[in-house]
Amino acid sequence: MTDQQINSETRLRLYRLMRECRELEQRAYDLFMQNLVKGTSHLGLGQEAVAAGFGAAMNADDYTFCTYRGHNHTLVRGVAMDAILGELMGRECGLMRGKGGSMHLTSVEHGVMGSYAIIGAHLPVAAGAAWSAQYRGTQQVAVCFFGDGTTNIGAFHEALNFAVIWNLPVIFVCENNKYMEYTPIEAVTAVANPAADRASAYSLDPILIDGNDVELVYRTASEAIARARAGKGPSLIEAQTYRHGGHSRADPGKYRPDEEVAAWKARDPLDAHRAKLVEAGVDEETIDLIDAQVMSAIDEATETAKASPPPPREIAYIDVWADGGVEWRC
Amino acid sequence: MAQMNMIQAINSALDVMLERDQNVVVMGQDVGYFGGVFRCTDGLQARHGEHRVLDSPISEGGIVATAIGMGVNGLRPVAEIQFADYIYPGFDQIASELARIRYRSDATFTAPVTIRSPCGGGIRGGQTHSQSPEGIFAHVSGIKTVMPSNPYDAKGLLISAIESNDPVVFFEPKRIYNGPFDGDPEKPAQSWASHAKGEVPEDYYSLPLDQAEVIKEGDEITIVTYGTLVHVALATAELLGVNAEVIDVRTLMPLDVMTLQKSVEKTGRCLVAHEATRFCGYGAELVASIQQACFWHLEAPIERVTGWDTPYPHAFEWSYFPGQKRMAAGIRRVMEAG
Numbered sequence: 001m002t003d004q005q006i007n008s009e010t011r012l013r014l015y016r017l018m019r020e021c022r023e024l025e026q027r028a029y030d031l032f033m034q035n036l037v038k039g040t041s042h043l044g045l046g047q048e049a050v051a052a053g054f055g056a057a058m059n060a061d062d063y064t065f066c067t068y069r070g071h072n073h074t075l076v077r078g079v080a081m082d083a084i085l086g087e088l089m090g091r092e093c094g095l096m097r098g099k100g101g102s103m104h105l106t107s108v109e110h111g112v113m114g115s116y117a118i119i120g121a122h123l124p125v126a127a128g129a130a131w132s133a134q135y136r137g138t139q140q141v142a143v144c145f146f147g148d149g150t151t152n153i154g155a156f157h158e159a160l161n162f163a164v165i166w167n168l169p170v171i172f173v174c175e176n177n178k179y180m181e182y183t184p185i186e187a188v189t190a191v192a193n194p195a196a197d198r199a200s201a202y203s204l205d206p207i208l209i210d211g212n213d214v215e216l217v218y219r220t221a222s223e224a225i226a227r228a229r230a231g232k233g234p235s236l237i238e239a240q241t242y243r244h245g246g247h248s249r250a251d252p253g254k255y256r257p258d259e260e261v262a263a264w265k266a267r268d269p270l271d272a273h274r275a276k277l278v279e280a281g282v283d284e285e286t287i288d289l290i291d292a293q294v295m296s297a298i299d300e301a302t303e304t305a306k307a308s309p310p311p312p313r314e315i316a317y318i319d320v321w322a323d324g325g326v327e328w329r330c
Numbered sequence: 331m332a333q334m335n336m337i338q339a340i341n342s343a344l345d346v347m348l349e350r351d352q353n354v355v356v357m358g359q360d361v362g363y364f365g366g367v368f369r370c371t372d373g374l375q376a377r378h379g380e381h382r383v384l385d386s387p388i389s390e391g392g393i394v395a396t397a398i399g400m401g402v403n404g405l406r407p408v409a410e411i412q413f414a415d416y417i418y419p420g421f422d423q424i425a426s427e428l429a430r431i432r433y434r435s436d437a438t439f440t441a442p443v444t445i446r447s448p449c450g451g452g453i454r455g456g457q458t459h460s461q462s463p464e465g466i467f468a469h470v471s472g473i474k475t476v477m478p479s480n481p482y483d484a485k486g487l488l489i490s491a492i493e494s495n496d497p498v499v500f501f502e503p504k505r506i507y508n509g510p511f512d513g514d515p516e517k518p519a520q521s522w523a524s525h526a527k528g529e530v531p532e533d534y535y536s537l538p539l540d541q542a543e544v545i546k547e548g549d550e551i552t553i554v555t556y557g558t559l560v561h562v563a564l565a566t567a568e569l570l571g572v573n574a575e576v577i578d579v580r581t582l583m584p585l586d587v588m589t590l591q592k593s594v595e596k597t598g599r600c601l602v603a604h605e606a607t608r609f610c611g612y613g614a615e616l617v618a619s620i621q622q623a624c625f626w627h628l629e630a631p632i633e634r635v636t637g638w639d640t641p642y643p644h645a646f647e648w649s650y651f652p653g654q655k656r657m658a659a660g661i662r663r664v665m666e667a668g
Binding site for chain 2 (some may be wrong): 094095096097099100104106107108109113114116118121123124125126128129130131132133135136142154156158159161162163166261315317319320321322323
């Protein structure tokens with residue numbers, strides 16, 4: 001697929017999706033500072049292009065599995081902003097009425113089959129969901145996002161093996177942001193490219209891309225998804241990107257060299273795509289209008305979430321088991 | 331009605347469910363073309379196809395996790411973990427994901443996975459082929475934990491486990507796969523052929539996942555146990571001439587406290603027995619639940635007979651295993667106290 005094949009509507013959509021991710025997470029951060037979001041949160045500021053590129057390439061009934069750094073991947077599937085912010089804030093309007101929180105965003109109706117906070121856990125789960133699609137004869141694919149740190153845990157390798165032996169419609173997407181939590185991935189990994197260099201061990205093609213180039217992500221995603229849908233099996237994609245902030249809310253990320261941070265910020269995926277749009281003849285007003293619309297939607301979602309009451313206490317005791325909650329044990 | 335051993339009963343349950351429900355699939359190491367190391371899945375792949383009875387790699391975490399992924403889309407996978415001792419790599423997936431998906435998704439996302447696994451000692455398996463880890467699983471909210479003690483229950487409970495909308499961990503005491511075992515390894519092996527619980531309907535039936543069974547009525551002491559030790563308890567009480575009420579817990583979680591309470595209120599004395607290690611074992615939960623429900627009816631402290639708090643020692647298997655001698659000592663302690 002060449003550059004020209006991405007139509008202008010899709011290019012603008014990619015921009016809008018990234019802008020939504022950026023501003024929603026920025027808002028989540030602000031709400032933390034106002035103590036309206038408690039606990040911790042893991043932001044993907046700077047990594048928006050990966051989620052947006054895949055989100056735009058997927059069908060509505062496809063599945064995504066993501067990590068605790070999963071706000072972006074959830075949003076790009078069409079989940080409402082107030083439901084995401086409400087979940088972070090522990091409000092009744094939250095996606096799971098506060099029963100999961102920031103790290104477990106789930107929306108089955110949007111194909112968001114959970115956010116997983118145990119490293120690697122969701123890779124074989126995604127393989128299972130893909131097996132189910134294959135068994136039921138649907139055309140669904142499963143896309144599974146994870147970080148560079150995941151490539152050193154057993155579940156990564158088990159999942160790849162399952163996906164290949166069963167020829168599953170699943171796409172594993174490693175967002176390599178160079179740091180696991182605090183330690184550079186290169187310091188603890190046997191290969192230079194933690195995912196791509198492992199592909200050949202599972203007879204997969206190594207795919208290493210610039211994860212800050214949203215159109216490249218979109219094209220790569222589209223190809224992998226088409227392959228999977230056509231019954232040609234799984235893909236493993238390593239997208240190189242960078243976290244603008246630290247690992248979690250409590251982490252200022254000071255262990256990273258200033259020059260490194262500055263160099264990556266200069267390669268901001270939103271700025272780069274905006275420049276590309278302008279170069280392609282999109283006028284600035286059109287882009288500014290998208291920015292304004294996104295901000296207005298986020299402001300509205302914030303007010304909705306703030307106005308939403310805490311969830312009723314009774315729900316804390318139910319849905320532990322299919323036929324009961326904690327009282328059922330007595 | 332057919333006469334079946336536990337292996338045949340489990341095979342029959344899987345066969346019936348594969349036949350009845352296209353959403354049921356069976357997976358695990360060696361379960362397909364080979365038919366399972368204990369033969370529980372023998373012939374199922376030939377009858378139901380490679381797409382429904384799948385051979386997995388040795389990858390217990392992956393087996394459990396792929397089953398979760400299948401389950402969230404409406405399938406009812408039945409995964410085999412070849413020995414309970416191999417389940418620990420899958421424990422993370424069971425405890426952190428499978429058990430909690432319903433709760434944390436506000437019940438929008440569920441995975442009705444059944445995990446079968448042979449457990450327990452008595453076959454000279456050494457310390458990594460003999461464990462009874464049921465207490466660890468009963469401790470985890472969001473899953474059910476089951477252990478049958480005979481072929482009839484094994485089939486009916488396994489069918490209920492597969493039909494349950496909750497994840498179920500289903501432990502099969504492998505010492506009694508081929509016949510009941512009264513705790514005496516010197517005796518010739520018994521078979522299920524002449525046992526009432528070896529009579530198993532060939533068709534579909536199910537048993538409730540929340541009811542203990544009074545295996546034998548009595549009024550002098552209540553023995554609460556499950557799995558292989560049900561048979562040891564029956565034999566020991568008979569040997570001692572004690573009119574014991576023997577209760578098979580069957581489903582460890584949910585626990586049928588009412589049946590235990592009714593019995594202990596009648597007998598006033600209670601012995602809890604299991605093969606697993608004692609400290610923080612499932613027996614501790616049984617004792618706590620029973621004393622809370624029956625404290626004012628108790629005439630003696632509740633005693634426990636369990637495996638040692640050691641790994642299963644290869645050369646001392648029959649010392650670790652709570653056989654008739656230790657069961658008898660436990661019964662005497664309860665009968666003579668107070």
